[in-house]
Amino acid sequence: MGYSPKAQLIIIVGNYGSGKTEVSVNLAANLRQQGKRVTIADLDIVNPYFRCREARELMENMGIRVVIPPGAQQFADLPIVVPEIRGMLEPKDDEISLFDVGGDDVGATLLSSFVESLGQNPYSLLQVINSRRPFTNTVEGCIKMKNSIERASRLRVGGLIVNSHLADETTPEVVAEGLGIAREVSVKTGVPVEFVSVLSDLANTPEIKDLDAEILEIKRIMLPPWLRFGQKSDSSVMETNDVPAGRVRPIFRP
Numbered sequence: 001m002g003y004s005p006k007a008q009l010i011i012i013v014g015n016y017g018s019g020k021t022e023v024s025v026n027l028a029a030n031l032r033q034q035g036k037r038v039t040i041a042d043l044d045i046v047n048p049y050f051r052c053r054e055a056r057e058l059m060e061n062m063g064i065r066v067v068i069p070p071g072a073q074q075f076a077d078l079p080i081v082v083p084e085i086r087g088m089l090e091p092k093d094d095e096i097s098l099f100d101v102g103g104d105d106v107g108a109t110l111l112s113s114f115v116e117s118l119g120q121n122p123y124s125l126l127q128v129i130n131s132r133r134p135f136t137n138t139v140e141g142c143i144k145m146k147n148s149i150e151r152a153s154r155l156r157v158g159g160l161i162v163n164s165h166l167a168d169e170t171t172p173e174v175v176a177e178g179l180g181i182a183r184e185v186s187v188k189t190g191v192p193v194e195f196v197s198v199l200s201d202l203a204n205t206p207e208i209k210d211l212d213a214e215i216l217e218i219k220r221i222m223l224p225p226w227l228r229f230g231q232k233s234d235s236s237v238m239e240t241n242d243v244p245a246g247r248v249r250p251i252f253r254p
Contacts, residue, residue, distance in 0.1 A: 002030045003195055003216055006158070007124040008091040011111065013149050014128030015104040015135050019163045020044075023128055023197050024100035025055050026218040032062050037095045041067040041085055043110055044102040055221055089118050104135075104145060111153035118155075126194055127157045129185070131164040131178040139184045146189065159194035160186060162213070167220070170199055172207030179213060 012027070014020035021044060028040045040059065056066045067084045088097040101107050127149065129142050136142045146157050164170075164178025175198055182193050195214035202208055203217040 002034045003027065003214060005031070005096065005124055007122040008093075008095060009089065009097045009099075009118075009121060009123040011099040011101060011123060011125045011155070012128060012161070013101045013108055013111075013125060013153070013157075014130070014161075014163075015133065015145050017133045018128040018130040018136065019165060019197070020128045021100055022218060022220065023161055023163055023216075024098060025059065025221055026197065026216065028059060028064050028098050029062060030216060031096050031098075032064050037065075038063075038098060039065040039067060039084075039088055039091075039095065040098045040100060041088055043085075043099050044107060058221065085114075086117055089114060090121055105148040105152035108149045108153040111155055115154045123155070124159060125153070125155050125157050126159045126161050127191075128161045128163050129178065129182050131181045132166055132174060137181075139181055139188065142181065142185045143189060146185070146191070157189075157191055160191055161194055162196040165199065170202060172202060172205055175202065175208060176211065179211060 010027070012020055012024045014023075024040065028038050032038045056068065059066050067088065088099070091097040099111075101111060127142075127146055129136050131137050136145055150156055160182045162175070162178045162182045164174050164181075166174055175196060179193070179196055185191070186193050193213060195216045196211065197216045197218045198208055200217050200219050203215060208215065
């Protein structure tokens with residue numbers, strides 16, 4: 001089966017350039033493939049070019065509910081919190097609420113306004129680690145980022161997501177390097193590694209299969225605007241069947 005979250009409320013955080021939104025969109029698709037009812041909220045106020053709202057049509061075609069500010073407000077780089085967000089803090093038994101939150105402590109500050117509303121509701125705050133990005137290319141840097149996010153959000157990081165990559169030049173060695181750093185962070189902080197995200201063209205290589213870790217196979221969908229501009233959305237690239245997802249299986253069709 002696919003990744004099984006520890007809580008129905010999942011919050012994805014990470015520093016700028018970590019690939020946090022790519023992971024969020026792919027995770028939402030993976031959970032939907034398992035037959036779960038998924039709602040994803042775009043709370044990224046840091047990076048206007050890579051936000052999950054850019055994949056809104058693709059996700060909605062899968063049956064994923066996407067919560068963003070209405071009308072022209074969806075293009076604003078402001079902390080606009082729509083009423084639906086409050087409802088997502090208490091997902092029903094058959095629902096998954098997923099928050100894609102802006103990079104590092106600046107974006108995580110928005111979460112602090114939810115602490116009282118959240119109350120004792122269980123949540124899973126997952127930090128994306130990309131060892132090929134500044135500030136998280138060392139164990140110390142990852143821990144410093146974790147601490148700053150926790151201070152800003154007033155929430156505790158409960159899991160680590162490994163997303164080390166160099167786009168099309170990613171190799172199994174890059175992925176393994178990221179996992180090694182994340183495991184050292186885990187030893188020093190007590191925060192477990194939840195899963196490793198791996199691009200689909202690498203997922204079935206022997207080196208990746210030999211990794212002793214949960215694997216989330218992902219497709220690159222969050223293209224930069226200079227590549228995305230003028231392209232029509234093709235909903236066929238997204239898997240739409242509600243079927244169980246294996247340990248390594250494509251989330252998007254090629």
